[in-house]
Amino acid sequence: MSIVMRTILKVSACFVLLIFATSLQAQPKLRFGHINSQELLAAMPERNSAQLVLERYVKQLSDQLQSMQDEYQTKVQDYLKNQTTYSDLIKQTKEQELTTMNENIQAFQTNAQQDMQQKESQLIQPIIDKADKAIKEVGKENAFTYIFDLSRGTVIYFSEMSEDVTPLVKKKLGIN
Numbered sequence: 001m002s003i004v005m006r007t008i009l010k011v012s013a014c015f016v017l018l019i020f021a022t023s024l025q026a027q028p029k030l031r032f033g034h035i036n037s038q039e040l041l042a043a044m045p046e047r048n049s050a051q052l053v054l055e056r057y058v059k060q061l062s063d064q065l066q067s068m069q070d071e072y073q074t075k076v077q078d079y080l081k082n083q084t085t086y087s088d089l090i091k092q093t094k095e096q097e098l099t100t101m102n103e104n105i106q107a108f109q110t111n112a113q114q115d116m117q118q119k120e121s122q123l124i125q126p127i128i129d130k131a132d133k134a135i136k137e138v139g140k141e142n143a144f145t146y147i148f149d150l151s152r153g154t155v156i157y158f159s160e161m162s163e164d165v166t167p168l169v170k171k172k173l174g175i176n
Contacts, residue, residue, distance in 0.1 A: 001134045001168060002061065007114070009039040011055070018059045021073040030145045030146075031142070031143055031144045031145050032144065032145060032146050032147075032148070032161065032162040032163070033138075033139070033142075033144045033146070033147040033148070033160050033162060033163045033164070034147065034149075034150050034163070034164060035058055035135060035147060035148075035150065035164065035165050035166050035169060036096065036148060036149070036150045036151045037131060037135070037149045037151050037152070038151040039151070039166065040131055040166060040169060040170070041124075041128065041131055042136075043131075043170065043175050044127055044131065044173065044175060045098075045175070046126075046127045046130070047124075050123040050127060051126055053121055053123055054116075054119060054123055057119050058116055061115070061116065062110070064108070064112075065105070065108060065109060065112065068101070068105050068108060069105060070102065071101070072098070072102060072105060074168075075097070075098060075101065076098060077149070079094050079098060126160060131173070134169050134172040134173050135147060135165070135169055138168045138169050139165075139167055139171055142165075142168065144163075144165070147165055148162070
């Protein structure tokens, strides 16, 4: 092999190595993190106060439902006890009253369930938004490429190279 050929091979090899090294440096460093947002939400003090408000609300609805059911049961017992003494018109009126009361109880139960779900959403959504905002800020401030939420069940595996960002997010939120 001639000196010119060797020189061309050396220059070509150096050029290939230079291109390879440059391409490695050009690729951004990928940084992955993970968090369990359900655990984070449970650790947030706002969650406890929202839970207390929701429990009081549920108790009010439950007490109202119990009152309606007690009144209904009293009227049913009264009807059964006295039905033999009632005329047909009074029986019909009492039965209609009982039917209406039962329908009102069922409607109240349905509406109360929907109302509880709305109240829970109304109380919890601002807390979820606050946590999401903190997670995104931690991601930007610490140059994470991705932060995966383990509680949503979409991540099947993560390696030790993935960082648990929970302590960073808790610090951002002022949680110990």
